Amino acid sequence: MERYISKRIKNIPKSFLTDIFKLAADEKVISFGGGLPNPKFFPIKGIQNACNKVLEDDGANVLQYSITEGYLPLREYIAKRYKDKEGIDVSSDEILITSGSQQGLDLIGKTFVNEEENVLVEKPSYLGAIEAFSVYQPNFCEVVLEDDGPNIDSLNEVVDENKIKLFYAIPNFQNPSGITYSAEKRQKTAEVLRKQNMILIEDNPYGELRFMGEPVPSMKKYYDNTMVLGSFSKIVSPSFRMGWIYAKKEFIEKLVVAKQAADFHTNYFTQRVMYQYLIDNNIDDHIKTIVDSYGEQRKTMIDAIEKYFPKEVEFTRPEGGMFLWMTLPNNMSAMDLFYKAVEKNVAFVPGIPFYAGEKIENTLRLNYSNVDSEMINTGMKILGDTVKEMMEK
Ligand SMILES: Cc1ncc(COP(=O)(O)O)c(C=O)c1O
Numbered sequence: 001m002e003r004y005i006s007k008r009i010k011n012i013p014k015s016f017l018t019d020i021f022k023l024a025a026d027e028k029v030i031s032f033g034g035g036l037p038n039p040k041f042f043p044i045k046g047i048q049n050a051c052n053k054v055l056e057d058d059g060a061n062v063l064q065y066s067i068t069e070g071y072l073p074l075r076e077y078i079a080k081r082y083k084d085k086e087g088i089d090v091s092s093d094e095i096l097i098t099s100g101s102q103q104g105l106d107l108i109g110k111t112f113v114n115e116e117e118n119v120l121v122e123k124p125s126y127l128g129a130i131e132a133f134s135v136y137q138p139n140f141c142e143v144v145l146e147d148d149g150p151n152i153d154s155l156n157e158v159v160d161e162n163k164i165k166l167f168y169a170i171p172n173f174q175n176p177s178g179i180t181y182s183a184e185k186r187q188k189t190a191e192v193l194r195k196q197n198m199i200l201i202e203d204n205p206y207g208e209l210r211f212m213g214e215p216v217p218s219m220k221k222y223y224d225n226t227m228v229l230g231s232f233s234k235i236v237s238p239s240f241r242m243g244w245i246y247a248k249k250e251f252i253e254k255l256v257v258a259k260q261a262a263d264f265h266t267n268y269f270t271q272r273v274m275y276q277y278l279i280d281n282n283i284d285d286h287i288k289t290i291v292d293s294y295g296e297q298r299k300t301m302i303d304a305i306e307k308y309f310p311k312e313v314e315f316t317r318p319e320g321g322m323f324l325w326m327t328l329p330n331n332m333s334a335m336d337l338f339y340k341a342v343e344k345n346v347a348f349v350p351g352i353p354f355y356a357g358e359k360i361e362n363t364l365r366l367n368y369s370n371v372d373s374e375m376i377n378t379g380m381k382i383l384g385d386t387v388k389e390m391m392e393k
Contacts, residue, residue: 012134015127015353026345030379032366033347035175035322039370041290042237043281050276058272066268068256070097070244074275078230078244085208086218093249096256099266101205101231101243103259105132105168108201108227108245110258112166113138120158120167120198122150124325124354124363126175129168129203138165140356145177147316149185155192166199171219173206173321176354176365180319183216190223197225205231205243208287210320211295220246227251232274234322235287240270294322300373301366301380308384310391322369325351327362332390334364340386346379 002010054062069075075092082090098104105128113119113136121130123142130140141158144151149171158164169189171181181189193200202219207230220226231243245255259265298318305315305326314327328334334350341347351363368376 008135008137012131015131029342029345029347030371030375030382031347032368032371032376032379032383033349034367034370036367036370037234037238037322038290038293041286041293043277043286046277046281047237047273050273050280053280054269054272054276062269062272064268066265066271068096068260068265069093069252070095070266071268071271071275074271074278075244077275077278078246082246086221088218088220090246091249094246094252096245096247096252096259097266097271098243098245098259099263100233100238100241101203101229101245102128102132103241103262103266104229104243104245105129105201105203106135107255107258107262108166109133109136109138110262111251111254112199114165118162118164120162120164121356122169122174123357124176124351124360125168125356126170126203127353130354130356133168142355142357143167145174145179147179149179149181150189152185152188152192155189159192159195164196164198166201167193168201168203169219170203170206172204172216173209173318173323175206175321176323176349176351177325178316178318178321178323179325180213180216181219186216186219186222190219193223193225200226201229202226203229205229205234206321208235209291209294209322211291211298213319235283235290236274236277240267240274242266242270242274291320294320294369297368297371297373297376298324300376301368304377304380305384308381310384310388312391313387322367324366324368326364326366328364328387329391330362332387333361335361337364337383337386337390340390341383344382344386346382346386348383 075095078095079090079092082088109132115137117138118141119133119138120141122145141162143158144154173180200223220228227247229245232240312329316325318324338350349365352359
């Protein structure tokens, strides 16, 4: 069997999460494990109306093949939103609609990464990106994250010692850590990247989900050679599988070739439905509803950590997004904690799949967006008590 499998896929293990989620799939389990938006905010009625409208108004066209770049009014809408929200001038030619930002990651790997080239990622990083890039067989280099962004000494060191093609970063409410780069760290990061004029991939699916603190400008403002990935998954619905890449036109042209080979274009019908939904509804009000709730849920989780966990445990305090990151005392394994917690019907994701290089075993990711406040309190008490029991042994 093995001889049939390509070198590209052979050495990539099946996502570790599949096994973990099997254990946590039971309905009794309070799961802080998934990366799911809260389904109570899916705009079912708005989507239903948008569906009816596009079918009634333009049925035959919306069911036809379309162009690879994506539905022009949707690209214009996204470009305008960059102008309105970030003050960045973006042309619709600089936007490529993708089948989720996950596809954006794959297309970037396909278009820009050759075997054995160095790709720099954060430590920890988004495991879906590590997996997507791994298919193109790069070497991964890592930069340590601090509470306000990359450790600049560590960044300088890795950039001085390696020729790096691109840096993949999630500067807003990072998955998995919840960390956001400060303006100062953005500036300093840009200075280091300039040494090699490498490409920066700013993956930004959570940027609109800020519930406290001041917004910080996109890395694009600090560093021109940046491609930005965006997504409707966390602000409308992930099942649409709809995201985009914002990049220079010359890059988009090459990415279009990669996308043509992959799927011709992102589902055109759902692009039309998404656009109709966006223009017929107030998306900012909708996002505010989500953000208010996630802010409350995050507060409940942090209050519960302070109440139920031993003081040796460290954790991040995200200003937005869906996750926080916990560091257990040095000698404790998050994997051991996971197995003990699952026996008590509580789940989370141990940190190890989020590292492209050295695996740090005493870290873990906690999701608060998809668990209501009462369950957060119950689940976190169980988890805190389990950590205390393990420390006593
Ligand atoms: C950092 C990051 N990038 C990309 C994705 C993929 O999102 P999408 O649903 O747009 O494919 C996720 C999903 O959770 C994510 O956390």
